[in-house]
Amino acid sequence: xxxxxxxxxxxxxxxxxxxxxxxxxxxxxxxxxxxxxxxxxxxxxxxxxxxxxxxxxxxxxxxxxxxxxxxxxxxxxxxxxxxxxxxxxxxxxxxxxxxxxxxxxxxxxxxxxxxxxxxxxxxxxxxxxxxxxxxxxxxxxxxxxxxxxxxxxxxxxxxxxxxxxxxxxxxxxxxxxxxxxxxxxxxxxxxxxxxxxxxxxxxxxxxxxxxxxxxxxxxxxxxxxxxxxxxxxxxxxxxxxxxxxxxxxxxxxxxxxxxxxxxxxxxxxxxxxxxxxxxxxxxxxxxxxxxxxxxxxxxxxxxxxxxxxxxxxxxxxxxxxxxxxxxxxxxxxxxxxxxxxxxxxxxxxxxxxxxxxxxxxxxxxxxxxxxxxxxxxxxxxxxxxxxxxxxxxxxxxxxxxxxxxxxxxxxxxxxxxxxxxxxxxxxxxxxxxxxxxxxxxxxxxxxxxxxxxxxxxxxxxxxxxxxxxxxxxxxxxxxxxxxxxxxxxxxxxxxxxxxxxxxxxxxxxxxxxxxxxxxxxxxxxxxxxxxxxxxxxxxxxxxxxxxxxxxxxxxxxxxxxxxxxxxxxxxxxxxxxxxxxxxxxxxxxxxxxxxxxxxxxxxxxxxxxxxxxxxxxxxxxxxxxxxxxxxxxxxxxxxxxxxxxxxxxxxxxxxxxxxxxxxxxxxxxxxxxxxxxxxxxxxxxxxxxxxxxxxxxxxxxxxxxxxx
Numbered sequence: 001x002x003x004x005x006x007x008x009x010x011x012x013x014x015x016x017x018x019x020x021x022x023x024x025x026x027x028x029x030x031x032x033x034x035x036x037x038x039x040x041x042x043x044x045x046x047x048x049x050x051x052x053x054x055x056x057x058x059x060x061x062x063x064x065x066x067x068x069x070x071x072x073x074x075x076x077x078x079x080x081x082x083x084x085x086x087x088x089x090x091x092x093x094x095x096x097x098x099x100x101x102x103x104x105x106x107x108x109x110x111x112x113x114x115x116x117x118x119x120x121x122x123x124x125x126x127x128x129x130x131x132x133x134x135x136x137x138x139x140x141x142x143x144x145x146x147x148x149x150x151x152x153x154x155x156x157x158x159x160x161x162x163x164x165x166x167x168x169x170x171x172x173x174x175x176x177x178x179x180x181x182x183x184x185x186x187x188x189x190x191x192x193x194x195x196x197x198x199x200x201x202x203x204x205x206x207x208x209x210x211x212x213x214x215x216x217x218x219x220x221x222x223x224x225x226x227x228x229x230x231x232x233x234x235x236x237x238x239x240x241x242x243x244x245x246x247x248x249x250x251x252x253x254x255x256x257x258x259x260x261x262x263x264x265x266x267x268x269x270x271x272x273x274x275x276x277x278x279x280x281x282x283x284x285x286x287x288x289x290x291x292x293x294x295x296x297x298x299x300x301x302x303x304x305x306x307x308x309x310x311x312x313x314x315x316x317x318x319x320x321x322x323x324x325x326x327x328x329x330x331x332x333x334x335x336x337x338x339x340x341x342x343x344x345x346x347x348x349x350x351x352x353x354x355x356x357x358x359x360x361x362x363x364x365x366x367x368x369x370x371x372x373x374x375x376x377x378x379x380x381x382x383x384x385x386x387x388x389x390x391x392x393x394x395x396x397x398x399x400x401x402x403x404x405x406x407x408x409x410x411x412x413x414x415x416x417x418x419x420x421x422x423x424x425x426x427x428x429x430x431x432x433x434x435x436x437x438x439x440x441x442x443x444x445x446x447x448x449x450x451x452x453x454x455x456x457x458x459x460x461x462x463x464x465x466x467x468x469x470x471x472x473x474x475x476x477x478x479x480x481x482x483x484x485x486x487x488x489x490x491x492x493x494x495x496x497x498x499x500x501x502x503x504x505x506x507x508x509x510x511x512x513x514x515x516x517x518x519x520x521x522x523x524x525x526x527x528x529x530x531x532x533x534x535x536x537x538x539x540x541x542x543x544x545x546x547x548x549x550x551x552x553x554x555x556x557x558x559x560x561x562x563x564x565x566x567x568x569x570x571x572x573x574x575x576x577x578x579x580x581x582x583x584x585x586x587x588x589x590x591x592x593x594x595x596x597x598x599x600x601x602x603x604x605x606x607x608x609x610x611x612x613x614x615x616x617x618x619x620x621x622x623x624x625x626x627x628x629x630x631x632x633x634x635x636x637x638x639x640x641x642x643x644x645x646x647x648x649x650x651x652x653x654x655x656x657x658x659x660x661x662x663x664x665x666x667x668x669x670x671x672x673x674x675x676x677x678x679x680x681x682x683x684x685x686x687x688x689x690x691x692x693x694x695x696x697x698x699x700x701x702x703x704x705x706x707x708x
Contacts, residue, residue: 006057007033007035007055007057008035010035010055010056010091010092010093011035011036011037011053011055013055013091014053014055014089014091014096015037015039015053017089018039018051018053018089018116020041020118020119021039021040021041021048021051021119022041022042023039023040023041023042023047024037024038024039025037025038027052027076027077027079027080028076028079029075029076030075031072032057033056033057033059033060034054034055034056034057034060034072034076035054035055036052036053036054036055036076037052037053038050038051038052038053038080038085039051039053041119041122043119043120043123046123048119048122048123049083049085049086049087049122049123049125049128050082050083050084050085050086051085051086051087051088051089051116051122052073052076052077052085052087052088052089052101053088053089054072054076054088054089054090054091055091055092056090056091056092057092057093058092058093058094060092061092061094061095061689061690061691061692062689062690063090064090064095064097064112064679064689064690064692065680065689065690066099066109066110066111066112066324067110067145067301067305068689069088069090069099069110070102070109070110070138070141070142071142071145073088073101073110074138074139074142078135078139081279083128083129084101084102084128084129084134084135085101085128086100086101086104086105086122086125086128087099087100087101087104087113087116087117087122087125088101089116092692094692095692097112097679097694097695098112098113098114098115098116098698099111099112099113100112100113101128102128102138103297103371103375104125104126104128105125105375107328107331107332107368107371107372107375108297108300108301108304108327108328108331108367108368108370108371108372109297109298109301109371111324111325111328112325112679112695112698113698113701113702114698114699114701114702114703115702126378126379129278130378131295132277132278133275133276133277133278133283133293133295134278134295135276135278135280136275136276136277136278136289136293137293137294137295137298138298140272140289140294140298141294141298141299141301141302143268144268144269144299144302145302145305145306147264147268148173148268148302148306149306150264151173151261151264151265151268152166152169152170152173152306154260154261154264155169155172155256155261156169159258159260159261159264160258161255161256161257161258161261162255162256162257163255163256167408168255170306170307170412171408171411171412172254172255172256173265173306174303174411174412174415175226175248175252175254176254176256176262176265176266176269177269177291177303177415177419178226178229178230178235178247178248178415178418179206179222179225179226179229180206180266180269180270180291181291181418181419181423182202182206182225182229182232183202183203183206183207183270183290184290184291184292185292186202188201188203189201190202190203192224192225192228192229193224193228194220194221194224194225195220195221195223195224200221200224200225202225205218205221205222205225206222206225206266207266207270208262208263208266208267208270208271211259211262211263211266212259212263215259216257216259218259218262219256219257219258219259219262222254222262223253223254226253226254227253227254230246230247230248230252231246231248231250232246234423235247235414235418235423237424237425237426237427237428238426239401239426239428239438240401240426240438240439240440240443241436241437241438241440243428243438245426245427245428245429247411247414247415247418248411249407249429252411269291270290272288272289272290272291272293272294273288273289274286274287274288274289275289275293291419296419296420296421297370297371297374297420299419299420300367300370300416300417300419300420302419303415303416303419304362304364304367304416307321307362307412307416321361321362321364322361322364322365322450322588323634323635323678323680323687324364325678325679325695325697326450326588326630326634326646326678326697327364327365327368327448328368328697329628329646329697329700329701330365330448330586330646330648331365331368331369331372331448331586332372332701332705333586333626333648333701333704333705334446334448334584334586334648335369335372335373335376336704336705337584337625338376338445338446338584339376341582343582344445344582347445348373348376348377348395348445349377349380349383349391351391351394351395351398351399353373353395353399353445353446354398354399354400354401354443354444354445354446355369355373355399355400355401355444355445355446355447355448356400356401356402356439356443356444356446356447356449356578357401357402357403357447357448357449358402358403358433358439358447358449358451358571358574358575358578359403359404359405359433359449359450359451359452359571360402360403360404360409360410360413360427360449361404361406361409361413361450362409362412362413362416363400363402363413363416363417363425363427365448365449365450366400366402366413366417366425366427367416367417367420369400369446369448370396370400370417370420370422373395373399374392374395377391377392377395396420396421396422396424396425397422397424398424400417400422400425400426400427401425401426401427401439401444402425402426402427402428403427403428403429403430403433403436403438403439404427404429404430404433405429405430405431405432405433406429407429410427410428410429413425413427414427432474432478433451433571433574434478434567434570434571434574435477435478439578440578441543441544441577441578442543442544442577442578442579442580442581443578443579443580444578444579444580444583445579445580445583445584446583446584446585447575447578447579447583447584447585447586447587448585448586448587449571449575449585449586449587449588450587450588451567451568451571451587451588452567452568452571453566453567453568453571453589453590453593453642453644454566454567454568454590454642455564455565455566455567456468456471458471471563472562472563473563475563475565475567476563478521478522478549478570479521479522479523479549479560479561479563479565480521480522480523480549480560521546521549522546522547522548522549522550522570522573523537523546523547523549523550523558523560524542524544524545524546524547525539525540525541525542525545525546525547526538526539526540526547526550526558527539527540536557537550537557537558537559538556538557538558539552539558539605539619541619541620541621541662542660542661542662543577543581543651543654543659543660543661543662544577544660545577545660546573546574546577547573547605548561548565548569548570548572548573548602548605549561549565549570549573551601552601566590566592566593568589568590568593569593569599569602571587572585572587572589572593572602572606572647573605575587576606576621576622576649576651579651580651581651581652581653581654581659581662582650582651582652582653583650583651584625584648584649584650584651585622585647585648585649585650585651586646586647586648586649587646587647587649588630588644588645588646588647589644589645589646589647590642590643590644591629591642591643591644591645594627594645594647604619604620605620605621606620606621606622606624606649607620607622607623607624607667608620608667616664616666616667617667618664620652621651621652621662622649622650622651622652623649623650623652623665623667623668624647624648624649624667624670625648625649625650625670625671626646626647626648626670626671626672626673626704627645627646627647627648627670627671627672627673628645628646628648628672628673628674628675628697628700629643629645629673629674629675630643630644630645630646630675630678631675631676631677631678633681633682634678636682648671652665653665671703671704673700673703673704674696675696675697675700676696677693677694677695677696678693678695678696678697679693679694679695680693681693
């Protein structure tokens, strides 16, 4: 049997899955290992959106990786004159997987799904090409991915420059992308003072042709331009506490110095050719396209794929990156429920909806949330296109907040969102997201996060002991408030006295001018119920309080925990505090928090204790919606094999008369599922998609949406 017959049989096998899609057209390919075509149906005389079918020869399953599939799909569809498909089905000799192409369902780009919709349901999906220049953007997206990767290898291998590692190269790319936004979004007359004290027109200097002509002199001028613009007001955001946050700190500088590297990267970003419409016709006035003409979500995907493909995981950016299948699943579940929630949708349609990731890394969760939210806006009825555009602008400027303890990741996150049209996303550096005043309680509608978990391991030598002391001193500050870094007392409480209606404190606490604690610590929801001299603290939940800096003893008296507490426990408490009543939290946690008997008090704190008579949970802060177990190697690239799960909570509603008081709500059934694989395995320090394991989160998300 010939290879062509085998491939043909495989292709026909896929077609049999979609017998209702009666119409078919084959697609040509330059690859001899590919056979592809489009299928669609006709319902009541109307053509449905099409589906892309792809059969592969054995040994080519690497095209199941989303960015590789994007490239293959673009090549296959380049000659298609009609609308492009919204879903795809990919199959080789052993593996079969379905995809939503280009994020048409509101996700952040191409990703796998549990199934292609039936012919009845696919009618609900809008045609893909709402953007008249979408195909041009896809071509530029594909080219940019190749060129960014080539530039990375150039700096790392051939034209070596003033960078220490691969992560430094990523940071330099981000800086030059930042400068490119000034070239395409600011006035042609924008100028700066160069290294010789001369005034220069920015657009003239920041140009690959200018660099090719002037070499090292041009490099020094561009470095001076970065110094002039890195703190520009247009890219400074103000956090909730009024603190201004530029993208780059004052001590950040453009380190690349080789003219060839500048020329290569600027040429990749600037030499885009004329912009064309989806029929290939030039757009009047767009003879020279810029990054401003590329669809924002595609530009953000280029940056995200580049970052994920090139980071150094050992001690590098890998510790900050949540695998894409996990991000997609968490946001799909959250946005599915938000669209069924009238109060949440009212906030979204009024532009008041707010998303947060308090440990954001490169803000991958925020990037996916942006795509989902804008897709929801696009599908709103009763709004004109102009109103939708205005609403999306409002949400980009105000809806997204994040923080991280790594300045480099904050910078990458800000640049990432700027590329997607959200330069005002409130992403800022903080020493500790658990205590920063830049986050206000009861502020956010949705939090998706993967916080730090586990206590550090310290060596027994002098250096290890000093590190342990510093860590424990820091944790004591978190647990007890803004106290001196050195622990001065062994036992203290900070709590709100409901008898005296004021803050009570028995230790050395820093106070504001009005006498209130600057940070009341992780015990604000504890109340002294003793009538004697010895205090006895009980839990008294409030919508803006905290308590998990303590835990109950065998008699139910809450007492302070030590610095060895898993920070994941504190982040649950902090995130619930930051959510509005009714808001949603999806958080990655170590399984011990969800399973260990010693952490039972945490679970009871979240959902309350079960009343044996009524069967209801009483006294908790949240309703548990779902628990999804993740594979053991989910965060292997981050250097941890810890078993983790996604916990999905909804903060309980509050009383209108007493907004600090929770209303009783029934717990209901909890959706539970186990994902054994995520579509890849970690081998040789990379996510290997070629082995053909399924992404179990696809079927899990589908089952959740169908209430199975």
